[in-house]
Amino acid sequence: MATKSLHKRESDLANSNRQLEILSNGIFQNGELPTFKNKIAESNQFPLKAKKLEILQINVGYMCNQVCDHCHVDAGPDRKEIMTRDTMRQCLEVIKNTGAHTLDLTGGAPEMNPDFRWFVEEAAKAGIKDFIVRSNLTIIRANKKYYDLPEFFKKHNVHVVSSMPHWTRGKTDKQRGDGVFDASIKALQVLNAVGYGMPESSLKLDLVYNPSGAFLPGDQATMEKDFKKALKEDFNIHFHNLFAITNLPISRFLDYLIASENYEDYMYALVEAYNPTAVANVMCTNTLSVSWDGYLYDCDFNQMLELPVNSKVKHISEYDESLLEGRNIVISQHCYGCTAGAGSSCQGSVA
Amino acid sequence: MQKTYYDPADLKKFGKISDWNQELGDKFFEYYGKVFEEGALTAREKSLIALAVAHTEQCPYCIDAYTKDGLQRGVTKEEMMEAIHVGAAIKGGATLVHGVQMMNKVNKLDG
Numbered sequence: 157m158a159t160k161s162l163h164k165r166e167s168d169l170a171n172s173n174r175q176l177e178i179l180s181n182g183i184f185q186n187g188e189l190p191t192f193k194n195k196i197a198e199s200n201q202f203p204l205k206a207k208k209l210e211i212l213q214i215n216v217g218y219m220c221n222q223v224c225d226h227c228h229v230d231a232g233p234d235r236k237e238i239m240t241r242d243t244m245r246q247c248l249e250v251i252k253n254t255g256a257h258t259l260d261l262t263g264g265a266p267e268m269n270p271d272f273r274w275f276v277e278e279a280a281k282a283g284i285k286d287f288i289v290r291s292n293l294t295i296i297r298a299n300k301k302y303y304d305l306p307e308f309f310k311k312h313n314v315h316v317v318s319s320m321p322h323w324t325r326g327k328t329d330k331q332r333g334d335g336v337f338d339a340s341i342k343a344l345q346v347l348n349a350v351g352y353g354m355p356e357s358s359l360k361l362d363l364v365y366n367p368s369g370a371f372l373p374g375d376q377a378t379m380e381k382d383f384k385k386a387l388k389e390d391f392n393i394h395f396h397n398l399f400a401i402t403n404l405p406i407s408r409f410l411d412y413l414i415a416s417e418n419y420e421d422y423m424y425a426l427v428e429a430y431n432p433t434a435v436a437n438v439m440c441t442n443t444l445s446v447s448w449d450g451y452l453y454d455c456d457f458n459q460m461l462e463l464p465v466n467s468k469v470k471h472i473s474e475y476d477e478s479l480l481e482g483r484n485i486v487i488s489q490h491c492y493g494c495t496a497g498a499g500s501s502c503q504g505s506v507a
Numbered sequence: 508m509q510k511t512y513y514d515p516a517d518l519k520k521f522g523k524i525s526d527w528n529q530e531l532g533d534k535f536f537e538y539y540g541k542v543f544e545e546g547a548l549t550a551r552e553k554s555l556i557a558l559a560v561a562h563t564e565q566c567p568y569c570i571d572a573y574t575k576d577g578l579q580r581g582v583t584k585e586e587m588m589e590a591i592h593v594g595a596a597i598k599g600g601a602t603l604v605h606g607v608q609m610m611n612k613v614n615k616l617d618g
């Protein structure tokens with residue numbers, strides 16, 4: 157298990173151009189597998205176009221207390237990219253006026269941004285219907301200053317979405333690091349104690365499951381049943397929904413795939429599981445992703461690949477929802493991760 | 508010349524068996540699909556049974572397929588290994604229980 161980001165290690169793969177090269181060469185260049193563009197063209201879905209905005213996802217920084225093996229952000233304690241209060245102010249202007257029904261804060265560990273609480277307080281005032289914070293759970297137990305986060309989330313009616321790769325210690329710690337399972341269980345218990353995730357509670361607590369290795373997620377509804385049963389029986393923990401998310405072949409997961417000689421098999425598996433009906437609902441069609449420095453992307457993955465939106469509007473300071481609607485989505489072979497099986501998005505299956 | 512009897516790439520071609528007999532191939536795959544559906548046993552339980560049988564049959568294609576299938580269903584490696592021991596115990600037991608036949612024969616011929 158690595159303790160440093162690819163950036164800190166100065167790995168070749170910290171370079172997004174290098175990642176894009178890998179995703180375009182080899183099996184995709186020699187025609188063994190079709191490019192994503194050609195594949196969606198088969199069903200007349202090229203170019204992929206943005207529809208009306210529903211979800212505004214803001215990445216407030218790449219710093220994280222964990223260094224998960226599969227992280228598509230390449231997040232970690234050594235990442236210094238953090239959204240400033242000035243950029244947050246620009247985001248708030250947009251949040252007040254957007255037609256989106258969901259605001260989704262992510263990172264890194266968003267809570268590690270020094271202005272995180274201020275931002276949440278201000279953003280909550282805009283009264284967006286669904287206000288999500290993606291919390292990695294262990295942060296809640298990482299330091300005393302975070303112990304009251306469940307209360308803080310509750311006060312602002314935040315919808316908490318947290319990662320949990322498995323209901324057993326072994327599989328969880330393998331992916332996310334030693335001790336992550338125990339800390340996550342404790343955090344879930346604290347969240348339950350303030351009302352999060354309880355059967356009739358309006359305080360929403362959802363879990364994100366993504367596979368711990370080079371395989372695709374199983375059926376979301378079945379996984380949810382298995383997770384619920386195990387967490388309830390073993391720890392008396394409750395949660396609402398489980399989102400099964402496919403690991404996209406970028407950043408640290410791409411590094412892992414290559415190092416473990418699984419890259420080609422994994423790409424084959426994604427292409428074989430390609431589901432044209434998932435294409436219509438991939439998240440870039442209703443989501444916009446804002447980076448820590450205020451630039452706009454079709455999704456968090458494109459942000460990490462440094463593929464900006466194909467629009468005149470490039471930055472949150474010049475935001476114009478009507479101009480962004482209908483833009484062509486920027487795609488590459490990583491997109492196969494969103495269209496495999498039942499499809500995958502930050503809200504789980506899409507088909 | 509092909510150097511080995513088994514090629515991992517052949518697993519992906521399984522469906523091609525229908526090319527030379529569409530009707531029976533279709534019937535087989537329909538049956539196969541039905542067998543693994545959620546029923547009185549969960550699809551997860553069936554996957555573990557398939558993994559154990561894959562080992563007793565020593566089918567490398569099935570071992571590949573049902574190990575991956577198990578991982579996708581959240582089956583742990585401990586569960587997989589226990590399932591294989593069930594298969595091994597039955598295999599070993601089936602060998603050994605025939606020892607009674609041998610003993611019967613010895614007792615009859617040389618008792």
Ligand code: SF4
Nearest residue numbers: 220224227231264292
């Ligand atoms: S996957 Fe999430 S918790 Fe893990 S390092 Fe990345 S941002 Fe942090």
Ligand code: SF4
Nearest residue numbers: 438440455457491494
């Ligand atoms: S990776 Fe991003 S751009 Fe590609 S299909 Fe998925 S959401 Fe859309």
